[in-house]
Amino acid sequence: MAILEVKNIKKSFDKEEILKGISFNLEKGQTLSILGSSGSGKTTLLRCLNFLETPDDGTITVNGELLFDGANKPSKNDDLREKRLHFGMVFQQFNLFPQYTALENVILAPKLENNGRSMEEIVEEGKTLLNKMGLSDRMDNYPHQLSGGQQQRVAIARALALKPDILCFDEPTSALDPELTGEVLKVIKELADNHTTMIIVTHEIGFAREVSDEIVFMDGGVIAEQGTPAQVIDNPSNDRTRKFLANYLK
Amino acid sequence: MFSTVTLSLLEGFFGTLKLFSLTLLFSLPLGLLISFGSMNKNVVVRLPIRFIIWVVRGTPLMLQLLIIFYGPGIFFGVNLWGSGDAGRFTAALVAFVFNYACYFSEIFRGGIQSIPKGQYEAAAVLGLTKRQTFFRIVLLQVVKRIVPPISNEVITLVKDTSLARVIAFYEIIWEGERFIKSAGIIWPLFYTGAFYLVFSGLLTLLFGYIEKRLDYFK
Numbered sequence: 281m282a283i284l285e286v287k288n289i290k291k292s293f294d295k296e297e298i299l300k301g302i303s304f305n306l307e308k309g310q311t312l313s314i315l316g317s318s319g320s321g322k323t324t325l326l327r328c329l330n331f332l333e334t335p336d337d338g339t340i341t342v343n344g345e346l347l348f349d350g351a352n353k354p355s356k357n358d359d360l361r362e363k364r365l366h367f368g369m370v371f372q373q374f375n376l377f378p379q380y381t382a383l384e385n386v387i388l389a390p391k392l393e394n395n396g397r398s399m400e401e402i403v404e405e406g407k408t409l410l411n412k413m414g415l416s417d418r419m420d421n422y423p424h425q426l427s428g429g430q431q432q433r434v435a436i437a438r439a440l441a442l443k444p445d446i447l448c449f450d451e452p453t454s455a456l457d458p459e460l461t462g463e464v465l466k467v468i469k470e471l472a473d474n475h476t477t478m479i480i481v482t483h484e485i486g487f488a489r490e491v492s493d494e495i496v497f498m499d500g501g502v503i504a505e506q507g508t509p510a511q512v513i514d515n516p517s518n519d520r521t522r523k524f525l526a527n528y529l530k
Numbered sequence: 531m532f533s534t535v536t537l538s539l540l541e542g543f544f545g546t547l548k549l550f551s552l553t554l555l556f557s558l559p560l561g562l563l564i565s566f567g568s569m570n571k572n573v574v575v576r577l578p579i580r581f582i583i584w585v586v587r588g589t590p591l592m593l594q595l596l597i598i599f600y601g602p603g604i605f606f607g608v609n610l611w612g613s614g615d616a617g618r619f620t621a622a623l624v625a626f627v628f629n630y631a632c633y634f635s636e637i638f639r640g641g642i643q644s645i646p647k648g649q650y651e652a653a654a655v656l657g658l659t660k661r662q663t664f665f666r667i668v669l670l671q672v673v674k675r676i677v678p679p680i681s682n683e684v685i686t687l688v689k690d691t692s693l694a695r696v697i698a699f700y701e702i703i704w705e706g707e708r709f710i711k712s713a714g715i716i717w718p719l720f721y722t723g724a725f726y727l728v729f730s731g732l733l734t735l736l737f738g739y740i741e742k743r744l745d746y747f748k
Binding site: 330332361362364365367368369371373375376377378379388389392393422423424438439442 | 646648649651652653654655656657658659662666667670671674746747748
């Protein structure tokens with residue numbers, strides 16, 4: 281069974297329909313990349329999964345649990361809070377908390393979650409995550425003392441600390457200097473190799489081909505084409521996909 | 531003579547300090563509450579509060595002191611503040627707290643609204659409640675941003691306390707002026723400036739220290 285089932289997600293802003301009915305499934309341990317030009321709705325789709333935006337219609341099911349049903353929208357904010365934790369989110373602008381060190385950023389949410397784990401355990405786990413990100417010597421640094429690439433890796437560790445079912449990335453390297461994208465992509469690649477379930481919105485076509493099991497190409501609020509990287513990137517059947525790729529690979 | 535004057539001015543300065551510190555104590559939290567009101571999504575809450583802020587910031591504090599002290603008696607025939615010094619002090623305190631709370635609320639509002647949306651979104655996807663988001667994430671960042679404008683207001687408050695003289699509240703200028711009549715000398719009145727200077731100097735140092743302490747993050 282798919283870990284994530286998205287059916288017919290629709291979303292409009294000010295009467296302009298950004299998502300016109302998006303459906304896809306994601307299998308556990310797989311990596312899905314969403315490609316598409318600016319304004320195609322890919323970031324909005326990701327934000328709908330995290331409930332940073334509330335979809336107008338459609339359903340979102342994780343592990344067989346119906347998290348969102350457009351026909352029966354949740355009314356209170358607190359209903360969403362628990363459901364959000366199925367998804368981790370890594371933002372384009374990192375959004376680290378500036379007044380906390382790298383380690384404090386990672387352990388803040390697990391600490392507040394208060395599910396009976398001891399403080400030592402939480403701290404140990406935070407350190408392990410930062411080690412995995414190659415930041416063992418940066419744990420006590422504040423965000424402004426870190427490079428963009430390091431900040432983004434802290435943000436990835438922070439998202440992983442809550443053990444989400446699905447980790448989402450919103451253009452994780454778009455705000456980085458070109459020489460810093462490599463270190464972040466490498467970490468994401470390692471996560472993919474370890475079968476972390478991920479959805480990545482990205483402009484890095486080459487990277488998407490390398491790490492993804494599945495590619496979705498979005499255009500004008502719909503999925504124009506979907507398949508393996510070999511199908512969508514190397515051998516696109518859709519005109520718009522071809523045009524998009526031609527522009528990027530130029 | 532000098533020490534006599536100094537001692538009695540100190541006594542007057544005690545009144546200044548009392549009004550100053552109690553005004554801060556009450557106006558800071560009240561200002562935070564008003565700022566929440568002025569940012570409320572509901573216009574029925576937001577508009578009246580914005581209106582009150584406009585009136586309070588748009589009229590002289592001296593006038594507000596007079597209206598608050600004499601108004602209840604003149605318009606409603608009630609002696610709200612009682613008689614004597616305690617009543618004058620309470621009326622002055624109410625006027626100052628209200629006035630400064632409105633100024634502080636605008637500083638808080640500016641500080642809170644300057645926090646990037648991404649901070650709220652990051653907190654939301656990490657499952658933090660609204661309360662946790664405010665107290666753990668937003669508040670300290672707001673404090674860091676508002677220390678300079680707050681320090682400005684606080685130093686202005688030290689000197690504004692002298693306005694309470696219009697309702698015969700006893701403070702240092704009052705004490706200094708007394709020597710003109712009682713001893714025919716004016717220098718005690720000028721000398722009061724030294725007290726204000728020393729005190730605002732100390733406050734400047736204190737706020738500089740706070741700013742420095744918050745310098746560990748950007």
